[in-house]
Amino acid sequence: MNLLEVEGLSKVYLRKDGSAQVVLSNINFNIKKGECFTIIGPNGSGKTTLLRILALLEKPTSGKIYFKGEEITALSKKDIINYRRKLSFVRQKPVVLNTSVYKNIAYGLKIRGMDPELIDKKVKEIIEIVGLKGLEDKNARALSGGEMQRVAIAMNFIFEPELYLLDEVSANLDSKNLKLLEQFISKIKDDEDKTIILSTHDKLEAIKFADRIGVLIDGSISQIGHPNEVFTVPKDEFTALFVGYENIFSGKAMIDQKSGLSIIKINDITITASSLVEGDVKVCIRPESIGISKKSPEKVSYRNTFKAIIKEIRDLGNICHLVVKCNNERFLIAITKLSLANLNLAQNSEVYINFKATDVTIL
Amino acid sequence: MVNEILQGIIEALILIFTFDPEVWNVILLSLRVSGTAILIATIISLPISSYMALRNFPGKKFLTNLINTFMGFPPVVMGLIIFLLLSKSGPFGFLGLLYSPTAMIIAQLFLAIPIIIGTTKAALESVDPNIKETILSLGSTETQLWWELIKESKRSIIAGILVAFGQAISEVGAVMIVGGNIRWYTRTFTTAIVLQTRMGEFGMAIALGLLLIAITFLINYALTHLQMGEKK
Numbered sequence: 001m002n003l004l005e006v007e008g009l010s011k012v013y014l015r016k017d018g019s020a021q022v023v024l025s026n027i028n029f030n031i032k033k034g035e036c037f038t039i040i041g042p043n044g045s046g047k048t049t050l051l052r053i054l055a056l057l058e059k060p061t062s063g064k065i066y067f068k069g070e071e072i073t074a075l076s077k078k079d080i081i082n083y084r085r086k087l088s089f090v091r092q093k094p095v096v097l098n099t100s101v102y103k104n105i106a107y108g109l110k111i112r113g114m115d116p117e118l119i120d121k122k123v124k125e126i127i128e129i130v131g132l133k134g135l136e137d138k139n140a141r142a143l144s145g146g147e148m149q150r151v152a153i154a155m156n157f158i159f160e161p162e163l164y165l166l167d168e169v170s171a172n173l174d175s176k177n178l179k180l181l182e183q184f185i186s187k188i189k190d191d192e193d194k195t196i197i198l199s200t201h202d203k204l205e206a207i208k209f210a211d212r213i214g215v216l217i218d219g220s221i222s223q224i225g226h227p228n229e230v231f232t233v234p235k236d237e238f239t240a241l242f243v244g245y246e247n248i249f250s251g252k253a254m255i256d257q258k259s260g261l262s263i264i265k266i267n268d269i270t271i272t273a274s275s276l277v278e279g280d281v282k283v284c285i286r287p288e289s290i291g292i293s294k295k296s297p298e299k300v301s302y303r304n305t306f307k308a309i310i311k312e313i314r315d316l317g318n319i320c321h322l323v324v325k326c327n328n329e330r331f332l333i334a335i336t337k338l339s340l341a342n343l344n345l346a347q348n349s350e351v352y353i354n355f356k357a358t359d360v361t362i363l
Numbered sequence: 364m365v366n367e368i369l370q371g372i373i374e375a376l377i378l379i380f381t382f383d384p385e386v387w388n389v390i391l392l393s394l395r396v397s398g399t400a401i402l403i404a405t406i407i408s409l410p411i412s413s414y415m416a417l418r419n420f421p422g423k424k425f426l427t428n429l430i431n432t433f434m435g436f437p438p439v440v441m442g443l444i445i446f447l448l449l450s451k452s453g454p455f456g457f458l459g460l461l462y463s464p465t466a467m468i469i470a471q472l473f474l475a476i477p478i479i480i481g482t483t484k485a486a487l488e489s490v491d492p493n494i495k496e497t498i499l500s501l502g503s504t505e506t507q508l509w510w511e512l513i514k515e516s517k518r519s520i521i522a523g524i525l526v527a528f529g530q531a532i533s534e535v536g537a538v539m540i541v542g543g544n545i546r547w548y549t550r551t552f553t554t555a556i557v558l559q560t561r562m563g564e565f566g567m568a569i570a571l572g573l574l575l576i577a578i579t580f581l582i583n584y585a586l587t588h589l590q591m592g593e594k595k
Contacts (some may be wrong), residue, residue, distance in 0.1 A: 023532040057496050081504050084499065084502050088501075091496075095496075097511065097515070098512070107501060111507050155501070156501070159501075
């Protein structure tokens with residue numbers, strides 16, 4: 001069953017001069033329990049409004065939202081609070097209450113009526129994790145920006161809700177806090193009972209966590225799909241312009257001691273990358289970074305060479321996109337039309353694709 | 364004249380530092396009347412202002428305008444209204460409250476309520492909407508939200524209450540009309556100063572004037588302190 005279903009959701013604001021501003025129009029999507037759904041879109045595309053409506057902080061102009069099959073757009077006041085207690089809405093700008101760090105972090109648990117001893121245990125635990133030890137009694141508003149962000153992270157994650165609405169949370173974080181937040185998100189992602197809806201305008205962040213991506217442009221969802229689908233086959237020009245093209249794979253990385261490089265196993269192929277990582281990773285290779293040749297290249301600097309078959313050629317004017325298949329993996333490659341002609345490439349041609357270990361971005 | 368003033372000041376200091384019983388009576392009565400009025404006004408105003416700040420209802424704009432108008436209501440007119448209501452032939456004449464401290468409390472109460480409602484409502488409304496939404500999205504009930512908002516804006520709320528107290532204790536018209544300025548019974552700072560000045564008893568008038576200024580100074584000191592704290 002879907003955890004969340006959004007049907008025909010629209011939001012229209014009335015401007016002061018009486019004209020209407022359509023912020024969201026006819027949004028439809030379903031989210032499964034345990035999924036990480038990323039909403040990617042430029043600034044002002046309606047991401048925040050969508051998340052605010054999902055948190056019931058704002059009413060949609062039309063449309064319905066179902067949570068576990070129950071319509072939440074028509075709940076009583078009491079049920080709205082019960083619903084909100086199942087989610088955490090983390091906003092871009094950290095907001096803390098005018099009280100001590102400890103009380104800020106404990107707030108969500110306190111209003112849920114949790115046993116004070118248990119609250120104390122949990123708060124102390126998370127304070128340790130986010131590195132705020134020694135600051136418990138300080139007023140949270142008197143902290144530095146970075147520390148305040150950590151309080152905000154702790155206070156929103158401590159009550160472990162079923163649904164996390166994360167609105168551009170990484171936008172203002174310094175690198176240390178970004179790492180902390182990513183740790184939290186990864187942990188939630190591993191828990192199959194927790195569902196995440198994350199909004200971002202950052203493509204790489206979207207790819208990093210997403211099980212599926214929804215592209216929101218000018219208040220409409222232009223495409224929903226698995227990351228590789230969205231980035232290799234954008235539905236329309238707008239989507240393509242905004243998201244750009246990208247080859248994305250999930251795999252397992254390990255460090256090869258002999259070469260000092262990372263080896264990433266992706267189903268039937270193995271990619272070499274220059275950054276050192278281990279474990280489950282996502283890998284990005286830009287279509288422009290992949291070269292193509294008819295024969296297997298010898299004595300070249302490319303660490304990655306695969307035999308492949310051209311499945312599709314898309315004409316984009318002076319450049320072409322080739323979709324090639326290598327074992328069972330699909331690559332998108334951008335080359336000029338001139339190269340296409342010079343190499344005499346056609347559908348079903350057998351080719352070699354080549355890219356450097358340094359052109360492999362690991363997320 | 365200069366001589367008279369000097370003599371008055373010396374007399375005033377003697378009255379203050381010898382703890383003259385009549386001066387003390389005036390001080391304690393003024394503090395009791397204004398203090399009681401402000402306490403009751405606060406108890407009445409907090410729920411009303413909270414409702415007005417947190418809920419939307421038909422006529423909210425009109426009510427807000429009304430409250431704002433009453434914030435600057437002329438005290439003398441308020442005194443007149445309360446006088447008419449409490450006078451023997453008035454609707455509440457049977458209570459026999461005219462020319463009593465209770466009557467003065469009632470007059471100051473009605474002067475203070477709009478001030479406290481107005482300032483508290485503004486204080487609650489000025490809480491950053493992001494804070495309000497954060498509290499809501501953390502799962503608070505309406506009462507929990509209200510309590511947090513009161514805590515967030517407590518400085519401004521206390522400031523509003525202090526302003527109302529300052530106005531109440533230094534107000535003269537209404538208490539004069541409904542209290543009657545009866546010695547040892549309804550004589551406050553302000554009514555006493557008016558009377559003593561008219562009688563040429565400057566010592567008493569100056570003594571009470573100095574004490575009233577001292578009290579308003581303390582209130583303003585507390586206000587400034589609150590505002591400075593807000594900026595920290």
